[in-house]
Amino acid sequence: MTAELAVAEERELPRDRSLRSWLGTTDHKRIALLITAVALLLLFVAGALALTMRLQLAQPDQEFVTNDGYNQLFTIHGSAMIYLVVTPLALAYGLYLVPLQVGAPNVAAPRTTMLGFWLYLFGSVAIFSGFLTSGGAAKEGWTAYTPLSTSEYSPGMGTDLWVLGTFVTTVGMILVGGTVLWTALLKRARGMTMLRMPVFSWSVVATNLMVIAAFPSLLFALGLIAVGRMTPGLFDSNLYNIGYQHLFWFFAHPVVYVMFFPFVGAVAEVLATFAQRRFFGYTITVLSLLAFAGLSMSVWGHHMFTTGLVSDDYYSLTSILLIVPAGIEYFAFLGTIIGARLRFQLPMLFALAFILQFLVGGITGIMVASPVLDYQMHDSYFVVGHFHYTLVAGSLFGLFAGLYFWFPKATGVMLGRGLGHAHFWLMMVGTNVTFLPMFWLGIAGMPRRVASYLPTDGFSTFNLIASIGAGILGLGMLAFAVNVVRSLTKRKERAAPDNPWRAHTLEWATSSPPPPLNFDDKHPIPPIRSYAPLLDLRREREP
Amino acid sequence: MEFQRVFERVFAFEIAVASVVFALVLLGVVLAIFLSRKRSGDTRRRDSNKPLEIGYAVLLAGVAGVIVYVTASAHQEVQHGTTGYSVAEQRGATKVDVTAFQWCWEFQYPDTGRSVTGTCRDKNSGLPTLVVPTGQPVELRLRSSDVVHALWIPDKAIKMDVYPHHTNTLTVEFDEEGRWLGRCAEFCGPYHPSMHFWVRAVSPQEFQQFQQQGTVA
Ligand SMILES: [Cu+2]
Ligand SMILES: [Cu+2]
Numbered sequence: 001m002t003a004e005l006a007v008a009e010e011r012e013l014p015r016d017r018s019l020r021s022w023l024g025t026t027d028h029k030r031i032a033l034l035i036t037a038v039a040l041l042l043l044f045v046a047g048a049l050a051l052t053m054r055l056q057l058a059q060p061d062q063e064f065v066t067n068d069g070y071n072q073l074f075t076i077h078g079s080a081m082i083y084l085v086v087t088p089l090a091l092a093y094g095l096y097l098v099p100l101q102v103g104a105p106n107v108a109a110p111r112t113t114m115l116g117f118w119l120y121l122f123g124s125v126a127i128f129s130g131f132l133t134s135g136g137a138a139k140e141g142w143t144a145y146t147p148l149s150t151s152e153y154s155p156g157m158g159t160d161l162w163v164l165g166t167f168v169t170t171v172g173m174i175l176v177g178g179t180v181l182w183t184a185l186l187k188r189a190r191g192m193t194m195l196r197m198p199v200f201s202w203s204v205v206a207t208n209l210m211v212i213a214a215f216p217s218l219l220f221a222l223g224l225i226a227v228g229r230m231t232p233g234l235f236d237s238n239l240y241n242i243g244y245q246h247l248f249w250f251f252a253h254p255v256v257y258v259m260f261f262p263f264v265g266a267v268a269e270v271l272a273t274f275a276q277r278r279f280f281g282y283t284i285t286v287l288s289l290l291a292f293a294g295l296s297m298s299v300w301g302h303h304m305f306t307t308g309l310v311s312d313d314y315y316s317l318t319s320i321l322l323i324v325p326a327g328i329e330y331f332a333f334l335g336t337i338i339g340a341r342l343r344f345q346l347p348m349l350f351a352l353a354f355i356l357q358f359l360v361g362g363i364t365g366i367m368v369a370s371p372v373l374d375y376q377m378h379d380s381y382f383v384v385g386h387f388h389y390t391l392v393a394g395s396l397f398g399l400f401a402g403l404y405f406w407f408p409k410a411t412g413v414m415l416g417r418g419l420g421h422a423h424f425w426l427m428m429v430g431t432n433v434t435f436l437p438m439f440w441l442g443i444a445g446m447p448r449r450v451a452s453y454l455p456t457d458g459f460s461t462f463n464l465i466a467s468i469g470a471g472i473l474g475l476g477m478l479a480f481a482v483n484v485v486r487s488l489t490k491r492k493e494r495a496a497p498d499n500p501w502r503a504h505t506l507e508w509a510t511s512s513p514p515p516p517l518n519f520d521d522k523h524p525i526p527p528i529r530s531y532a533p534l535l536d537l538r539r540e541r542e543p
Numbered sequence: 544m545e546f547q548r549v550f551e552r553v554f555a556f557e558i559a560v561a562s563v564v565f566a567l568v569l570l571g572v573v574l575a576i577f578l579s580r581k582r583s584g585d586t587r588r589r590d591s592n593k594p595l596e597i598g599y600a601v602l603l604a605g606v607a608g609v610i611v612y613v614t615a616s617a618h619q620e621v622q623h624g625t626t627g628y629s630v631a632e633q634r635g636a637t638k639v640d641v642t643a644f645q646w647c648w649e650f651q652y653p654d655t656g657r658s659v660t661g662t663c664r665d666k667n668s669g670l671p672t673l674v675v676p677t678g679q680p681v682e683l684r685l686r687s688s689d690v691v692h693a694l695w696i697p698d699k700a701i702k703m704d705v706y707p708h709h710t711n712t713l714t715v716e717f718d719e720e721g722r723w724l725g726r727c728a729e730f731c732g733p734y735h736p737s738m739h740f741w742v743r744a745v746s747p748q749e750f751q752q753f754q755q756q757g758t759v760a
Contacts, residue, residue: 061666067733141730147707148690148731153645238709241691275575278590284600306693306728307704308629308711313615320611327603330568331596337575341582352572359568363561370614372553372621375546375628376700379693379728445697447728450736454666 015516024114027516028107028183031114032096033410035176038121039088044477045128046080049073051474054434058467060455070451071139072158076127078142079162083169084124086259086395091176091211093262093402094204096410098180100507101201103189103525105517108182116175123169130158138162141449143252146244147235150228160229167222170215177211177258180204189506191528195286198505198531199272199279202286203265206293207258213297214254221247242309249300257296259391261289263398264329267351270401271336273503274348278532280335281328288325295322305374312371319369326362330355345501346420350401353428357397361389364439379449382442388435392473400427400480405503408496411488412512419483426476433469437462498523504532545716546621550700553617560610625680628703630714636680637750639673643685643692643705643727646734647671655754663738672741673725674759676750677717685711693729696742702728717744 022030053073056064065073099107107113130137135156140149149159184197184205197205224244228234235241272279279285299322301315333355342348364386368374377383400423408414446459453459487494499508507514510523519525529536621627640651647663650673661671675681685694685705692705703711727738745759753759 067736071730071733145691145729153690153732236708238706241706241708277588281591281596283591284596306702307706308713309709313618316614316618317611320607320614321604323607323610324600324603327606328596328600331599334568334571334575335592337579338571339578339582339588340575342575342579352576355572356565356569359565363564366610367554367557367561370553370557370610370617372546372549372614372617373557375621375702376550376697378702379695379730380697445695445724445726447695447726447736449730452736456667 026106026110026114028095028099028110028113029410029514029518031107031110031117031176032092034117035088035092035095035120038124039085039092042080042124043085043089044481046077046085047474047477049077049080051470053077054467054470056451057453057463059464060453060457060460062452065451067451068136068139071141071449072131072137074449075138075141075162076130079127079138079166080124081391082142082255082259083166084120084127086391086399087173087255088120088169088176089399090207090259090262090395091173091180093266093399093406094180094201094207095176097406097507098184098201098204099187100510100514100518101198101505102184102187102192103506103519103528104183104187105519107179108187109179112175113179116172116179119172119175120169123165123167123172126161126165126168128165130161133157133161143248144225145248146225146228146241147232149225150232150235151230152232163222163225163229167219167226170218170222174211174215177208177215181208181212184208189525189528192506195283196528196531196533198265199268199282199285200262200265200505202289203261203268206289207261209290210254210258210261210293210296214251214258217247218251218255221251242304242307245304245307246300249303250297253300253303254293254296256387256390257293260395260398261293263354263395263402264289266402266405267333267354267398268336269503269505270347270351270405271333272532273405273501274343274345274351275337275340276343276502277336277340278504278530278535279332281332282531284328285332288328292322292325292329295325299369302369302374305371306378316369316371320366322369323366330359345404346415346417346424347401347405347501349421349424350397350404353424354394354397354401357389357428357431358394361386361391361394364389377442379447380442381438381446381448384448385435385438385442388438393431393435397427397431400424405501406507407487408500409507409512409514412496413487413491414494414496414500415487416483416494419479419486422479423476423483426472426479428476430469430471430473430476434466434473435469437466437469441466499534502538504535506533508534545624545626547698547700549617549620553614556613557610560606626714626716628713629711631682631712633680633682633714636682636714637676638682638684639675641673641683641685641694641705642688643694643731643738644688645690645732646727646738648673648725648738648740650674650740652754657754657757661740663740664734665737667724667737667739670740672722672743674743674745674750674753675715675717676747677720677744679747680714680716682712682714685713690731691729692727692731692738694725695728696723696725698723699742704729717742720744720746 137158299319301310302319304310305312441462496512509526510519642649648671649660651658659671662669687705687707695702722743725740725742
């Protein structure tokens with residue numbers, strides 16, 4: 001096999017660090033780092049858009065940006081966060097770690113994976129380049145409901161670019177998710193049975209099952225918009241309008257879990273590592289992840305309760321049933337940490353905050369899954385508060401738990417502790433001060449996607465608090481950015497050992513960063529007897 | 544107003560359940576942190592407890608079942624009966640054809656042919672008023688002449704989407720006189736933020752007068 005020969009040759013040579021070698025790489029680690037780098041950069045851009053919105057909403061009746069400008073801001077903020085930041089980061093974590101965790105030398109079909117990265121990059125550029133067109137970027141919201149998103153009501157290149165970019169980037173994500181799934185299912189090392197895969201790898205399997213089952217539905221929905229932009233008469237039948245919503249939410253509910261599961265997996269690994277014991281309730285957690293993924297395909301209609309055109313009780317039932325797998329995951333989390341000797345290092349702080357904060361997102365999710373409550377809360381700031389609790393207070397905290405945890409593995413450098421603490425505390429305070437007031441705003445009657453409100457609405461105080469919180473959150477993110485740059489420039493002082501946290505899974509058995517084929521003669525794959533092989537090894541050596 | 548009462552009751556119930564769940568998880572985390580100080584190094588322990596796990600899963604299913612029961616039966620109340628979503632053709636109901644458009648509302652009373660509309664721009668000036676009688680069913684027939692909108696009366700916990708090429712119907716009944724702000728909840732373009740209207744509930748006598756003269760005192 002020529003690919004393997006080429007890689008074998010590569011092993012003899014010193015590692016090629018040129019830009020060209022990165023852009024044409026077939027190493028899953030490098031592809032994952034490319035996706036991560038682009039997505040983190042776009043996280044800051046999307047965050048800047050959010051800060052602009054919070055500036056506009058800090059006071060009633062402001063005209064800091066126009067209605068049209070504001071609509072572009074929230075559309076691109078939402079689209080970027082979902083299509084270009086959190087989904088790609090979730091899949092990139094899987095791409096980097098799954099081959100290492102299952103003891104594979106590379107991802108299956110790395111060129112396909114790399115194509116996924118290029119499609120993602122192209123899609124990102126397309127979506128953002130809308131800002132450069134005369135009519136501005138897309139402005140129909142990340143949901144782009146028809147017929148608002150047809151050329152009749154939203155003419156202009158911005159929306160065309162949005163449809164193109166979202167389509168292309170989604171194809172890219174399907175390629176990345178599919179190849180990682182293939183790797184986990186068929187490329188595992190000897191001894192690595194399915195039920196010895198770490199919880200993180202399992203979370204990625206569940207994630208990628210949803211990617212391949214649900215993402216194509218978005219492609220159909222986008223295709224419908226594309227046709228509608230050429231022949232707007234298509235939507236003269238309401239079948240197409242409601243059909244669009246079904247296709248869209250069939251994708252858009254599972255994508256919420258795609259943006260969340262890998263970080264549940266990350267938190268699970270972090271909790272077990274910093275509790276210095278085996279993850280509790282492994283089998284039932286794996287089962288609940290798979291059940292969760294399966295159920296997630298049946299709940300999409302809960303976004304459509306107010307349409308008057310779906311069976312509300314059915315979707316309410318399936319949505320509320322999600323309590324079972326979610327509750328089991330929490331049980332396993334608590335079972336892992338209660339009674340253990342905990343080490344409160346940075347990944348652990350983010351993981352503990354994740355547990356409590358995500359819970360707020362989950363609980364309010366059950367509320368909006370009740371039709372009688374949703375009739376009031378739908379399309380209000382209550383929903384905005386709810387999904388930011390799941391995605392920022394939840395997913396992003398899990399993402400940072402994982403980032404502080406695996407950064408040394410991927411780069412060979414430890415992240416600074418002082419700035420890390422500043423990041424954690426500012427982000428924790430900022431997140432809650434920003435998003436908690438939104439629940440009250442929603443119940444008080446503030447709709448989402450409004451560029452301003454009146455002093456007489458009674459929304460002023462909570463909006464001001466939310467805007468102050470956003471500033472604090474922004475400072476926290478700044479501390480993170482400075483920390484990454486400073487740590488990378490101090491490579492020597494902050495060199496990371498192979499297993500700085502005494503973690504349990506295979507990626508910690510190899511060097512930091514790992515060699516091109518993940519394991520080599522100096523870093524062989526240890527014997528695998530459970531889902532925590534390094535813990536087994538340690539216990540054998542130090543009984 | 545039934546919608547609002549049902550909302551408040553179920554909301555209070557779910558907040559109570561949520562508070563208990565949050566308190567339990569918080570307790571778990573605090574316990575873990577507190578106990579942690581008393582342990583040394585390696586804390587080996589069994590890594591699964593099958594009977595406990597299965598029992599717990601059954602308990603969760605029970606909790607889910609209770610929540611489903613409470614919310615589904617509450618949902619029946621706002622879907623069936625004399626008022627509710629998708630309820631139509633009630634005896635003695637005042638019919639109003641509500642048309643949403645970019646970016647305001649029009650209220651037509653087919654019985655008298657009266658119609659009210661406005662401009663919905665700038666600081667709630669020029670808003671149309673939906674006048675309804677108290678103590679009688681009012682049938683709202685929602686239709687859009689362009690994109691998807693949604694009719695929302697936050698103080699009454701009522702919301703329903705408004706489609707082009709499709710009519711959504713709901714029947715409401717106001718039990719007190721007053722005036723409340725209505726909003727468009729579904730994003731519909733540049734002037735979505737100011738797409739408001741007033742709902743004004745008046746006594747049946749005043750409503751008669753409105754039907755005849757087009758104004759209310
Ligand atoms: Cu959903
Ligand atoms: Cu509207």
